Each structure stands twice: as structure tokens, then as C-alpha cells.
Amino acid sequence: xxxxxxxxxxxxxxxxxxxxxxxxxxxxxxxxxxxxxxxxxxxxxxxxxxxxxxxxxxxxxxxxxxxxxxxxxxxxxxxxxxxxxxxxxxxxxxxxxxxxxxxxxxxxxxxxxxxxxxxxxxxxxxxxxxxxx
Numbered sequence: 022x023x024x025x026x027x028x029x030x031x032x033x034x035x036x037x038x039x040x041x042x043x044x045x046x047x048x049x050x051x052x053x054x055x056x057x058x059x060x061x062x063x064x065x066x067x068x069x070x071x072x073x074x075x076x077x078x079x080x081x082x083x084x085x086x087x088x089x090x091x092x093x094x095x096x097x098x099x100x101x102x103x104x105x106x107x108x109x110x111x112x113x114x115x116x117x118x119x120x121x122x123x124x125x126x127x128x129x130x131x132x133x134x135x136x137x138x139x140x141x142x143x144x145x146x147x148x149x150x151x152x153x154x
Contacts, residue, residue: 023142029093030085030112030143042116049074049121063119067133074121083114103144112143
């Protein structure tokens with residue numbers, strides 16, 4: 022799946038791979054405006070309720086070591102085309118998650134989390150892609 026692919030591309034340990042995303046609590050609208058001023062695009066929110074808003078920034082592209090790509094291709098987890106793309110363009114590495122809660126914790130939005138994991142699959146990303154809402 023997406024998480025296994027990310028680990029295959031970048032590594033499994035925090036020190037070796039870094040972080041897939043850093044989640045922090047913000048004023049959702051204010052952060053989007055501030056980030057847009059410095060050309061950081063925020064994706065469409067994956068939770069958008071009066072009490073909960075969550076959105077990732079578009080991911081940073083990180084270089085991927087060739088031996089990692091060869092292992093993924095050998096296991097048929099990526100195609101030859103994806104191999105070439107990741108080798109030349111890198112792969113999505115890390116996102117900032119803009120989280121805003123109002124009224125305290127009201128549960129975990131598992132459905133939306135599953136959707137954003139699928140949406141951020143490195144195999145689906147393009148260099149020219151902008152997914153802002």
C-alpha cells in the first residue's frame with residue numbers, strides 16, 4: 022500500500038527516512054493564507070467539519086536512492102515508468118498537516134484518513150500537480 026511504498030522509497034526509521042508528515046494545530050484559514058504567500062500549496066481538506074479541519078500541504082519531493090528503486094521494481098511494487106520518474110524527479114517525502122479542532126476532541130475521522138493516504142500515494146503524484154481547493 023501507500024505506507025509500505027513510502028517506507029520502501031525513503032526508509033523505515035525516523036533517522037533514516039524523516040517524517041511522512043508533521044501534524045500541528047493551527048488556525049486553518051490563516052495558515053493556508055500564510056503558506057500561499059510563500060508558494061506552499063495546501064491540498065483540499067480531507068476533514069472539513071465545523072469542529073474539525075485537516076489538510077496536508079503538497080509534499081516535498083525527496084531524492085530516492087537507486088538501490089531502493091531497484092528493490093521496489095524487482096518486487097513489482099513499481100513499474101519501469103514509475104522507476105524512471107522517481108529516479109529523475111524524486112518522490113513525495115513529507116507534508117505539513119494543518120489541523121484545527123473546535124470544541125475539543127470529537128473522534129477520529131478514519132474514512133478521511135484512509136482517503137488522504139490514498140491521495141498522497143507517490144505513484145499518483147506529478148511534478149506539475151496542484152491539488153489546492
